[in-house]
Amino acid sequence: MEIRTLRYFLAVAREENMSRAAELLHVTQPTLSKQLKSLEEELGKKLFTRHAFSIQLTDEGILLRNRAEDLVRMADKIEQEFVSLDDIAGGELYLGLAESYQLRYLARSIKNFKQHYPNLHYHITSGDTEQLSEKVAKGLLDFVVLVEQPDIRKYEYIEFPQTDTWGLIIPDTDPLAKKKAIHLDDLVGLPLFCSDQAWNGDIRNWAGSRFSELQLEGSFSLSYNGSIFAMEGLGYLLTYEHLINTSKDSGLVFRPLSPKLENRIYIAWNRYQAFTPIAERFLAHLKDSFQ
Template sequence: MELKTLNYFLAVAREENMTRAAEQLHVTQPTLSKQLKALEEELGKKLFTRHSFSIQLTEEGILLRKRAEDLVKMADKITEEFHTLDDILGGDIYLGLAESYQIRHLAAVIRTMKTTYPALHYHITSGDTEQVTEKLDKGIIDFAVLAQEPDPARYHFLKFPEPDVWGLVMPAECPLAGKSAVTVDDLAGLPLFCSEQGWNHDIARWCGSRMDELQLEGSFRLSYNGSIFVREGLGYLLTFDHLIDTHPDSGLVFRPLNPKLETSIYLIWKKYQVFTPIAERMLEMVKERFTV
């Protein structure tokens, strides 16, 4: 199975049309059809259902699309890494980030690097621990930021200088907004929004035996999306401080949990990982900032 063939497959999967995909790839339609047929024969599976004017992926095709996207990204990253081995002016860094106010420390390092390395390019994806560690393990990204203690057997890591503080985001007119902090008693019976990871780990640790008294209305990977539902009066959002705009004119307020709940944030990378010069330099600067 060649990367060129996978790129052909991904083009057809995106366009859902053989003619448009062939035009995009600058090949003839018969050539493209022949390549895809050979791919199906090699895998022993039907990848497309062909209709009069469109093409639809089969279940096997959907699976291959996910795997092919990862493989192509990895191949592109390897190529970029070798092209920049001797590039002291810049290069590419790939990061997978959890939602956290502490990301500001990483942003400050990148801002400083841009003055010295003008050809630096950074690529950021967001996600929870499962999403970003999957990309890290596959070699698609160089570093990940987790809101969860990493596995020391698999990763090297640095703890960010400060933890994130948990609290409740609610409408400003809500009765709970008059309190300086909220307790388990305050949350019991309320429709709550939270990330699945936070609910199963941090909030469960905070509540202990009273977890059954809390009602998860819905889960969100991005706190901003959860805040939209809060604005519509559908519930209350458990999240980190500083992630949601709660200025006086925002209509929302944040109140910390009592007792205080904090989550440490970690920058991680794979053990025995070989970095490009620009990624190595970033790690050095992060270490310097975190140890100040």
């Protein structure tokens, strides 16, 4: 199975049309059809259902698409890494980021680093701990920012300088906005928004035996989206301080949880990672700048 063939397959899966995919790939339609037929024969499975004007993936095709995307990304990353071996002015960095206002420290480090390596290009992926850990394990990411302490059997890491504080995003006209802090009793019976990871982790631990009294109205991976729903009166958002605009004219306020709930965050990398030269230099820069 060749990487080129997988690229052909992914183009057809994306376009759902053989002619458009052939045009984008700069190959003839018969050539593309032959390559896909050979791929189906090699795997012994039908990958597409062909209709008059479109093509759809079979269940086996969907499975291959998910695997092929990772394989093609890995092949691209390997090619870029070898190209960057001789590029002392830059290279490619792949970063996976959780949400935190402390990302400003990482952004400052990248900005300073680019002054010495102007040809640096960085690629950002956002996600929760499970999603990011999977990608770094596959070698698709060089560094990940995690909101829970990394497993020292798998990772090495650096702590960010500060902590993130949990609280509630509330419309400024709501009676709860008059409180200085939010207690568990205040949350009981409210429609709450939160990420799945935090709801089943930090919030569950904070609420303890009374967790079952809390009501999850909806889950959001991005706090900004949750804040829009909170602004429209659909519920209240549990999130970190500083992620949402709560300035005077924003219409929203942030109130911390009591007792206080805080998280440390970490930038981590695979303990057995084989770094490119630019990634090694960036790690040394990170260690210096965070200290």
